[in-house]
Amino acid sequence: MKIGVLGAGTMGHGIAQAFAMSGYEVKLFDIEQTSLDKAKKSIHKSVSKIHEKQGKEIQATEEVVQRIDYVTEIEKLAESDLIIEAIVEQMAIKKTVFKQLGDICKESTILASNTSGLSVTELGAASERPEQVVGMHFFNPVPLMKLVEVVKAEETSEETLQSVKDVITSLGKEAITVLDSPLFVVNRILVPMLNEAMIVYGEGLASKEDIDRGMMLGTNQPIGPLALADLIGLDTLQFVCETLFTETGDSKYRVPLILKKKVRAGHYGRKSGRGFYSYE
Ligand SMILES: CC(C)(COP(=O)(O)OP(=O)(O)OC[C@H]1O[C@@H](n2cnc3c(N)ncnc32)[C@H](O)[C@@H]1OP(=O)(O)O)[C@@H](O)C(=O)NCCC(=O)NCCS
Numbered sequence: 001m002k003i004g005v006l007g008a009g010t011m012g013h014g015i016a017q018a019f020a021m022s023g024y025e026v027k028l029f030d031i032e033q034t035s036l037d038k039a040k041k042s043i044h045k046s047v048s049k050i051h052e053k054q055g056k057e058i059q060a061t062e063e064v065v066q067r068i069d070y071v072t073e074i075e076k077l078a079e080s081d082l083i084i085e086a087i088v089e090q091m092a093i094k095k096t097v098f099k100q101l102g103d104i105c106k107e108s109t110i111l112a113s114n115t116s117g118l119s120v121t122e123l124g125a126a127s128e129r130p131e132q133v134v135g136m137h138f139f140n141p142v143p144l145m146k147l148v149e150v151v152k153a154e155e156t157s158e159e160t161l162q163s164v165k166d167v168i169t170s171l172g173k174e175a176i177t178v179l180d181s182p183l184f185v186v187n188r189i190l191v192p193m194l195n196e197a198m199i200v201y202g203e204g205l206a207s208k209e210d211i212d213r214g215m216m217l218g219t220n221q222p223i224g225p226l227a228l229a230d231l232i233g234l235d236t237l238q239f240v241c242e243t244l245f246t247e248t249g250d251s252k253y254r255v256p257l258i259l260k261k262k263v264r265a266g267h268y269g270r271k272s273g274r275g276f277y278s279y280e
């Protein structure tokens with residue numbers, strides 16, 4: 001099975017890596033050569049680290065990284081059997097891309113979106129092959145996280161659902177199936193918690209370190225919510241928060257001011273070197 005991945009950022013590079021580590025040939029597409037260059041370095045580092053722990057030879061790492069072809073022409077994905085889109089979380093841009101994929105891909109290609117919470121049904125309509133469009137929501141960092149939320153859109157066929165669930169099993173990951181709804185299930189529960197942590201920080205109730213330590217030690221989370229926001233990417237998180245707020249119209253989901261300020265300043269978290277914390 002040939003795999004195409006669109007977007008080589010935080011998620012796209014991890015998705016390409018997970019497939020390559022399970023033996024798939026992958027074409028990784030981005031409009032920015034700089035993103036592809038950064039992805040290549042991160043993948044090499046991550047695969048080496050995982051292989052080192054497993055006691056594998058350097059040769060094994062080379063074999064994995066060579067399965068990924070880095071491309072800047074979308075047409076090179078046309079013969080893929082499964083394409084996973086992981087570009088910026090903006091509906092207008094994703095719809096243009098799904099329309100384009102629907103036009104250029106072979107008839108049998110399944111188109112999946114890694115969106116954090118936008119309507120997969122709307123993307124299906126844009127592609128003009130809605131039975132073959134599905135959500136495949138991976139979690140960050142993809143090579144380490146076991147879950148993939150499979151999102152069944154209005155017109156996703158049972159055959160498409162079964163195919164992607166089989167693929168997820170082949171990656172050594174586990175699928176849960178959810179209906180298409182703003183932020184699906186896991187983020188619908190997680191994002192309000194991150195929002196509240198940012199609001200508490202914005203109100204000056206505690207230091208960022210104490211908020212994070214409090215949640216780690218008091219609720220057994222591996223990292224605190226502000227550190228997790230930095231890991232996700234604050235620009236992406238802002239888009240996700242906006243979806244929850246606009247789709248529900250519920251003021252309890254308002255976007256925290258401190259998040260907007262960080263994004264306006266270009267402090268996107270780990271990927272830009274600075275967010276709530278510094279990574280330089
Ligand atoms: C990301 C997470 C796995 C990192 O674990 P951690 O113990 O907090 O932090 P560390 O940086 O020490 O990472 C643990 C190990 O994983 C490794 N690691 C982290 N990210 C990695 C990656 N992308 N590839 C390979 N190895 C990675 C680290 O190098 C480290 O290895 P070491 O123990 O040999 O030093 C953990 O913080 C976590 O699960 N966070 C929550 C993620 C989440 O909720 N995601 C959902 C949002 S979409």
Ligand SMILES: NC(=O)c1ccc[n+]([C@@H]2O[C@H](COP(=O)([O-])OP(=O)(O)OC[C@H]3O[C@@H](n4cnc5c(N)ncnc54)[C@H](O)[C@@H]3O)[C@@H](O)[C@H]2O)c1
Pocket residue numbers: 006007008009010011012029030031032035085086087088089090093097114115116117137138139140231232233236240271
């Ligand atoms: N960051 C997370 O923790 C996380 C978790 C799950 C899902 N997601 C979702 O994954 C998707 C990607 O998020 P990310 O955090 O990886 O973003 P990111 O900003 O790290 O990367 C986005 C990449 O997409 C590229 N891109 C933008 N427009 C493009 C286009 N038209 N064609 C091809 N490439 C394009 C950019 O150059 C960039 O490399 C979003 O839909 C996001 O909601 C993110």
